[in-house]
Amino acid sequence: MTTTWDDLPRRVRDEVARTREVVARLHAELPRWELVVWTAGNVSQRVVVDPDRGPGPDDLLVIKPSGVTYDELTTEAMVVTDLTGALVHGDRSPSSDTAAHAYVYAHMPAVGGVVHTHSTYATAWAARREPVPCVLTMMADEFGGPIPIGPFALIGDDSIGQGIVSTLGGGRSRAVLMANHGPFTIGRDAKDAVKAAVMVEEVARTVHIARQLGDTVPIDQAQIDALYERYQYVYGQGGGARTPLTTVTDPTRPAPDTTAPDDTVKDPS
Numbered sequence: 590m591t592t593t594w595d596d597l598p599r600r601v602r603d604e605v606a607r608t609r610e611v612v613a614r615l616h617a618e619l620p621r622w623e624l625v626v627w628t629a630g631n632v633s634q635r636v637v638v639d640p641d642r643g644p645g646p647d648d649l650l651v652i653k654p655s656g657v658t659y660d661e662l663t664t665e666a667m668v669v670t671d672l673t674g675a676l677v678h679g680d681r682s683p684s685s686d687t688a689a690h691a692y693v694y695a696h697m698p699a700v701g702g703v704v705h706t707h708s709t710y711a712t713a714w715a716a717r718r719e720p721v722p723c724v725l726t727m728m729a730d731e732f733g734g735p736i737p738i739g740p741f742a743l744i745g746d747d748s749i750g751q752g753i754v755s756t757l758g759g760g761r762s763r764a765v766l767m768a769n770h771g772p773f774t775i776g777r778d779a780k781d782a783v784k785a786a787v788m789v790e791e792v793a794r795t796v797h798i799a800r801q802l803g804d805t806v807p808i809d810q811a812q813i814d815a816l817y818e819r820y821q822y823v824y825g826q827g828g829g830a831r832t833p834l835t836t837v838t839d840p841t842r843p844a845p846d847t848t849a850p851d852d853t854v855k856d857p858s
């Protein structure tokens with residue numbers, strides 16, 4: 590069903606207005622942390638349409654418009670789409686990465702924010718298609734292991750979104766380096782995803798520099814597990830009681846028909 594702006598309850602439109610302010614403000618963090626150049630990069634946040642039921646396929650997202658410089662990113666400029674990426678409200682066309690963000694929200698109900706940048710060091714690892722190894726305690730804390738590489742995927746359809754969900758789904762990492770492209774990060778909300786975007790660039794940079802001077806030393810898996818558990822569930826705000834961030838569901842599509850002959854199975858990469 591296509592969502593139309595005028596049909597939305599006042600409560601949802603008020604929530605959209607608040608979310609536009611948040612998302613506009615958070616876009617300013619990307620150049621501030623030197624994660625983007627020109628108009629590249631984007632931040633989005635989910636708007637839950639039915640808070641009693643929780644996240645669902647009728648939710649909306651707020652994201653920046655396509656091709657607008659960071660100086661022009663006002664609250665009013667932010668656009669609203671449904672979870673197919675179709676424009677629901679706003680004066681301009683949504684970011685060209687909107688389909689990827691929408692796919693993530695449609696398939697990962699605990700995700701409330703998504704960020705994409707081409708930050709230099711993280712993208713350099715993506716160019717080599719090399720996961721960032723877990724050799725720093727802050728990586729174990731934040732990502733619970735290495736930063737994985739996602740498939741090579743072109744913009745324009747669900748390919749990037751499928752690659753993000755298939756790489757991060759069920760795992761610990763809140764960041765994926767899409768092959769030859771750059772990082773996408775997820776969070777409980779947009780601010781949390783921006784933090785992950787800052788952190789993934791920081792660890793990519795530090796591990797890169799460490800490699801210039803010699804070999805890095807891996808952290809034992811048991812120590813990674815202990816660091817991650819403590820940071821996520823003890824140090825954090827009771828995150829253990831919530832749905833894991835990387836839980837994957839598919840509220841918008843029927844389950845794949847596993848009896849289909851091989852030649853009809855589409856390779857998501």
Ligand SMILES: [Zn+2]
Nearest residue numbers: 706707770771
């Ligand atoms: Zn990109």
